Amino acid sequence: MRLYLYNMGRNHVIDNLLVELGEQAPAGYYLALHIRFAAPLMMFQTFNPDWIDRYTQNAYALRDPLVAWGISRTGATRWSAIDLPDPFEIMREAATYGLVYGVCVSCGPMSSRTIASAARADREFTDEEIAAITGTVLHLHHETEPPDNLTPAEIEALKILASGERYAAGAARLGISESALKARLSTARKKLFARTSAEAIQRAKDYRLL
Template sequence: MNRLVDMQDALSQATTLEEFQTFVENLRDVYDLEHLVYHSVNSTGGQYAALTYKPDWVERYIEQDYARIDPVVQGCYRQFQPIEWKTLDWSAKASRAFLGEAGEAGLGNQGFSVPIRGPSGQFALVSVNHKCNDEMWASFTSERAADLLLISHYLNEKALQIEGNPHRGPTRSLSPREKDTLTLLATGANRANIAETLKISESTLRVYIESARFKLGAANTTHAVAMALTHGLIVV
């Protein structure tokens, strides 16, 4: 958790899109990834991206409008949960050709993406990829999936803040029990352990989680934890 806290502190210092880009590059290095991408689309179609690919591949991707056939982008549009790239359908001829070209441009053979639904119709995704075998990747995602989920929401909140777009902040204060619940979730505790620690039933715990989500305007539990941390409502 210390690494995550350090990353949050570093991100809080970014005040320009250039500094945001530098943070994305540093984050890629901290987690020893091949590439990391943050891509945001607002309700009017305006786009912003911070990523670690070479400019010529980015230009090629935009020029060919590869987002239309990229299974990662299309999968993230349709789903709300994080996506392992190997679970996506890469069987179409266009998808296979795209994958081959992307691989030549440095794309890793393993990937993980987090779809984000933001305020006012905003959509974003954070993708990471690496070149390694299945066993190594399974170990990485097992250890780092929770970090990546939280970091993805931190990135989105910061990008919206820098761009000056309206974003949802907490409109109501959290109760002590709601804070306790989100704090324990942020430390990585599972629901059964949290219920035991707080001496409540898991059904009561779900009530606290859903109440906190509603107050924060969060899309899911992970988003609620990220928002609570970002706005200083809980400290880990």
């Protein structure tokens, strides 16, 4: 199975939790963490790659009853208990790719919602398994919480880089060493779960931190 990662700066806690979620979902999982401004901070998928391609090509996310359920409420429920309309029979089609039984988990405020789906092909998830999956998703939601703010020094460093300055020139403008500038940028990237400084700049703008 393929694992899709977006806008992510990983750490060992998150890695371990993702492994745990993978073990809890024999047929794969979908995880969108901290959906803000119509996009998640991080997104992971380990469903059947053919289903992922089919789902993406047909823009099923716009019609998926699981997504609608996750956006409209919080908690956990089996897929079979979701009574929302599915006029495009997405769930019926998903079953042909091995996604027969599943659980949907939704948590967090509407402004930073996390939605997850875990699947298996052989039977319904038990109440105990649903509780364990919910705990893992809640832990992931907590561990990936975006920062409420950046320090003035981190904001200053990001702004310098966003203006087009190179490290040496930017450090000179701030009156600090190049290594100090890079250290501030490194801290900002970690807070924003960004792989690059350019990604950190965009993420800070998206979250109105810059």
